[in-house]
Amino acid sequence: MTSRFQELMNNLEQLRLTKMSAYLPEYLDQINGKQLSFTEAMLNLTKAELDWRQGEHVDRIIKRARFPQVKLLKAFDFDFQPSVNRQLVMSFQDLAFLEKHENLIFIGSPGVGKTHLAIGVGIAACQQNKRTLFVNCHELLLRLGAAYKKGTLDRCIRRYARYDLLIIDEIGYLPIDHDEANLLFQLINARYEVHSTIITSNSELSTWVEIFQNPTVTSAILDRLVHRAHVIKITGKSYRLKQQN
Numbered sequence: 001m002t003s004r005f006q007e008l009m010n011n012l013e014q015l016r017l018t019k020m021s022a023y024l025p026e027y028l029d030q031i032n033g034k035q036l037s038f039t040e041a042m043l044n045l046t047k048a049e050l051d052w053r054q055g056e057h058v059d060r061i062i063k064r065a066r067f068p069q070v071k072l073l074k075a076f077d078f079d080f081q082p083s084v085n086r087q088l089v090m091s092f093q094d095l096a097f098l099e100k101h102e103n104l105i106f107i108g109s110p111g112v113g114k115t116h117l118a119i120g121v122g123i124a125a126c127q128q129n130k131r132t133l134f135v136n137c138h139e140l141l142l143r144l145g146a147a148y149k150k151g152t153l154d155r156c157i158r159r160y161a162r163y164d165l166l167i168i169d170e171i172g173y174l175p176i177d178h179d180e181a182n183l184l185f186q187l188i189n190a191r192y193e194v195h196s197t198i199i200t201s202n203s204e205l206s207t208w209v210e211i212f213q214n215p216t217v218t219s220a221i222l223d224r225l226v227h228r229a230h231v232i233k234i235t236g237k238s239y240r241l242k243q244q245n
């Protein structure tokens, strides 16, 4: 190894061009063998570096979104769940719904794939650099309640309202009292027509009044969620039970 080559490698490392320094020897061979022009080699090397950086960037966005697991839309078995409109759900990946500030609401009994689909769309948003957060409804209500008690509710709502995509999982899994319903309303209202929200729920929208135990707040929340929304009802069997057979 010549000292000039070593100096070049050191420079690339100092500049944190790790992929360029990793692939450089291979490309030098090709340049020296006249298989590749200098420009062509530099183009490939810079492309490798940029691709890697974009991948790292997406990984960071996915990590920040706090998905409980990584689930991809392409791993969803639509044949098992024929009540789901495959074309519609796959089309969410292009994020047109997000540009139009529309909401997605996945309704169905446990195990039918609501959370899987919500995460799948969320990952697609992350891959397109959208600030995304996944949160369980109960945990969200605890956080909003704690902020309210501390007198920092406005700041907390603004923080949740800023995400390009907020996924609230399992609305209605646990009962929601009057104060919590009010907090949830404030958040939904702050995002209404500004940013998209994905909701999953085991309960039909018509029974939400029993979850919130307050018809006025229920209709105020539903009004904003459902105006400009795709409601995806999944009526099939649980995938978890399938796996046990």
Ligand code: ADP
Residues within 6 Å of the ligand: 071, 075, 076, 077, 078, 080, 081, 108, 109, 110, 111, 112, 113, 114, 115, 116, 117, 200, 239, 240
């Ligand atoms: P839900 O949120 O509706 O209760 P989940 O999305 O958590 O259900 O699904 C339960 C498990 O089954 C998850 O591991 C999920 O990835 C898997 N699953 C559900 N439906 C399908 C499907 N149609 N194809 C592939 N995996 C599925």
Ligand code: MG
Residues within 6 Å of the ligand: 114, 115, 116, 169, 170, 200
């Ligand atoms: Mg779920």
